Amino acid sequence: MKVAELFAQARNSVEAKMVYAEPVERDGLTVIPAARVSAGGGGGNGRDKNGQEGEGAGLGLSARPVGAYVIADGKLRWEPAIDVNRMVAVGGAIVVAALWLVGRHKKAQG
Template sequence: MDVQELLTGARDAITVRRVFADPYEKDGVTVIAAATVAGGGGGGGGHDAEGEEGEGAGFGVGARPAGVYVIKGGDVLWRPAVDLDRVVTVVGAVLITFLLTRARVARARLDARPRRRR
C-alpha cells in the first residue's frame, strides 16, 4: 500500500456518516444517533546503508457513542449516551486514590503538629 492509497482510505474513513447515523423515524419521532470519532496516522520513508529504500504508513480510527438527537413536533432534544463502564471505572479510581492517600495525609498532619513539652 502506498501513501496515496492510505490517504484516500483515511479520507473515506473520517466522514460525517461516521459521526451521524441515518435518521430513524417512527410515530412522528425522528432519532439521529451521533458518535465521537477520532483518527490518526503517520508514515515515513528512508534507506539503509546499502541504499535500499523503503516507506511505510499506518492509520487508525476509533469511535464511541455520543448520544442521539430526538426530533419531535419541531423540538430538538439532545440525549447524551452514558458509558456506564467508564463511570464505574472513574469512580473506582477516585475511591482507590482516596483510600490510598488518606493514611498519608493523616500521618502528615500528625507530623506537622507542634509537640508539647512536659
C-alpha cells in the same frame, strides 16, 4: 501503496455519516444517533546502510456513541448516551486516588 496515497485516501473517506447515522422514524418520533469519531495515523520512510529504501504507515480509527438528536412534536432535543463503563472506571480511579491520599496523610502524621 505510498504513504501520501494512504493518507489522501483516508482523508477523502471521512464523511459526516461517520458521525451521524441515518435518521430513524417511528410513531412520529425521529432519532438521529451521533458518535465521536477519532482518527490518527503516522508514517515514515528510510534507507538502510545497504541503500535499500522502505516506507510504512498506519492508521487507527475509534468511534464511540455520544447520544442522539430526538425530534418530537416539531421540537429538537439532545439525549446524551451514558457510558456506564467509563463512569465505573472514573469512580474507581477517584477511590484509588482518595485511598492513596489518606495513606500519605496517615504516614505524614505518624
